[in-house]
Amino acid sequence: MNKQFYSLLILLTIFIWNNNNIALSKESKINISQLKKQAKRGDAKAENALGDYYDSITRMPVNEGCFPYNRRQTIKYYTKAARQGYTKAQKSLGMLYTQLPCSEYDKGIYWLKKIAFKGDVEAQMRLGYVYYMTSNVIEETIFWYEKAAKLNNTTAMLELGRIYEKYDYDKAIYWYKKGMALGNAYSSFGLCNLYFMSQDTPEEEIKRYKEKGLNKDNKKSDKYCLISANQGKAEAQFTVGAQYMTGRRVLKNEKKAMEYFKKSCLQKYDMGCDAYHGKMNFNDVTY
Incomplete structure (x- = not known):
């Protein structure tokens, strides 16, 4: 793409964006005064609609920091x-x-809890995230993610697996498997990584894992990596392709390897693309 065309594309994008905002403003003027009248009478639906309106125009350029007029409204x-x-x-x-x-x-926590206790999964997920980012009390994070996970939210299952890897391998495996069973490729890849040990992994490290309740097992790792690859995880697709390309722990099959590399590359995974285009030295790859 040449610079002139790129500049024209930017100008066109700005023009369309500005005109859309002008159209929004003109359309809003028809309804906003009526909504404000209803809001003054205590109509909660109108109040919420006004909140939505001002939230939609908060994204327009402002120079008032975190709390511009639109956000306050x-x-x-x-x-x-x-x-x-x-x-x-x-x-x-x-x-x-x-x-x-x-x-x-x-x-935020105050308002999210109002609906999270009523079963709103999105609110439960946000609470889990907020507690994880802001608190040293991991129990609150687990509490909310488990609520969402019990409502079949696979992202919550994945997060629980990642958290429990640091505390309890049995629970980590449990939640990864739950997510995998519902088609979550990241959960199956979590199991792939959990069981994996490279040829360079020290015996002492493997022993420490075993003492904590995890037996490293590359057969299991390969099994879950293949599941993840077939569920669409680009990194797992590359890993499976690399195995077929080199014949490590599987029968060597370059055709199959290229099929997995192609799938990985189509998702713009750099290592998958390098492998697909023959730009990778597999002697430098650990898997």
Whole structure:
């Protein structure tokens, strides 16, 4: 793409974006005054709609730091609706307060809990994330991720697997397998990595894992890596391809190797592309 074409593309994008915002502004003027009248009468739905409106235009360029006028208006109307028990506003407010870089976690947690205890998975996931990022009390993170996981959220299962790897291998394996069974390629790749040991892994390290309840096993690692590759994980596809290319722990099959490299490359995984285009020295690859 030449520079002139690239510059024209940027200008066109800005033109379309500006015109869309102008259209939004013109359309909004028709309804905003009516919504404000309804909001003054305590209509929670109208208050939430106003919160949505001001949230949509907060993304326009402003020079007032974390709390431009639009954001203050967003919070004002969401709060009015949230205090009346309007769940959409409570969720929006909770998400808004936990956004970086302008987070107010205590307020966000307060509103998210209102709906998380009622079974809102997205709120449960955000609470798990917030506690993980801001607290040394891992129990709160686990509490919320487990609630989401029990509602079949595979991302929560994956996060639990990652957390439990540091504390309890049996529980890590349990949650990884739950996620894998529901088709989560990252969970099956978690198992692949958990069981893997390279030819350079010291015996002392393998012994330490065993003492903590984990028997490293490359047969299991290969099994789960293949599952992950077939579920679509690009890194696992590269790993399986590398095995077929070199014949390590499998019968050498360059055709199959190239099939997996291609799949990996199509997902823009750099090592997969290098392998597919013949730019990789497999003597330098540990797997």
